[in-house]
Amino acid sequence: SIHALSFFSHPRRPLRSYFFLASLSVVGMWRDEKLLFLRERDARCYSSLAYLTSKVVCDILLLRVVPAVLFAAVCYYSVNLRRGPYYAMHFVQLLVATNVGATTLFFAISILSPSVSAANLICILCSLFNMLFCGALAQKESFPQSARWIFRLAPMSYAYEGMMINEMVGEVYTLGYQLAGGQTHLNLPAQTGANLLSQQGLCTHYDDRSTTPDGNRCIVDFQSDIIGVWVTPAAFSLVAYLLLALVVKYRR
Numbered sequence: 001s002i003h004a005l006s007f008f009s010h011p012r013r014p015l016r017s018y019f020f021l022a023s024l025s026v027v028g029m030w031r032d033e034k035l036l037f038l039r040e041r042d043a044r045c046y047s048s049l050a051y052l053t054s055k056v057v058c059d060i061l062l063l064r065v066v067p068a069v070l071f072a073a074v075c076y077y078s079v080n081l082r083r084g085p086y087y088a089m090h091f092v093q094l095l096v097a098t099n100v101g102a103t104t105l106f107f108a109i110s111i112l113s114p115s116v117s118a119a120n121l122i123c124i125l126c127s128l129f130n131m132l133f134c135g136a137l138a139q140k141e142s143f144p145q146s147a148r149w150i151f152r153l154a155p156m157s158y159a160y161e162g163m164m165i166n167e168m169v170g171e172v173y174t175l176g177y178q179l180a181g182g183q184t185h186l187n188l189p190a191q192t193g194a195n196l197l198s199q200q201g202l203c204t205h206y207d208d209r210s211t212t213p214d215g216n217r218c219i220v221d222f223q224s225d226i227i228g229v230w231v232t233p234a235a236f237s238l239v240a241y242l243l244l245a246l247v248v249k250y251r252r
Helices: 002-009 014-022 025-042 048-075 085-112 116-132 145-153 155-168 193-199 219-247
Strands: none
Touching: 014 048, 014 085, 014 116, 025 048, 025 085, 025 116, 048 085, 048 219, 085 116, 085 155, 085 219, 116 155, 155 193, 155 219
16 A cells, blocks of 8 residues: 555655665674785785675674565565565565665775775765665656766665555555544545656556556556666675775784
């Protein structure tokens, strides 16, 4: 339902970005381990790849993936989101990929930053940028066509659009308005989920004149969102490895 969906996407409720902000904890962990890592790597105890692999297994898998899965398992059906294992699976993978992507992004930033305070400042600015341009606060329709590329720079935009398409496309919503006395009038025409999303600049391949079934109109956008949320952690993991191997050096 719309009310259950707004539980995750309403800008005044923090659950939509909770896991993204929770990934800031990786900044302090790297600064605590940096000196030990440099000494042990120079002593040939292990390589940069081995260190990054251990971070993926111990930090990302246990502290980022498992909590996101448990959160989805508890909240998905209890807030009455779309029924069915297919939709629940996509919700979980979008949530997990966003959490992992934020962790790898903040880890790469912390490697480049000279101090914890600088790393926290940059990471918080990145978080604010993602929350602003994910599609919930600033909508694509309010931007000129030539400036909409900025939304694709926010990794959270892929997850937000994917979750909205996963929840709404294929559904029909009856819209109404509520008077001061509490009476609700439902005399507005029914709208499909894809049509509502297209009015917000989401589901851009939707065509209201098309004869294609509503559930198939946004498949191009949904597939690109799935690819985008998983490319993000892979790309930042590669950047983090290159920084560890080529940039971070032990200075006596």
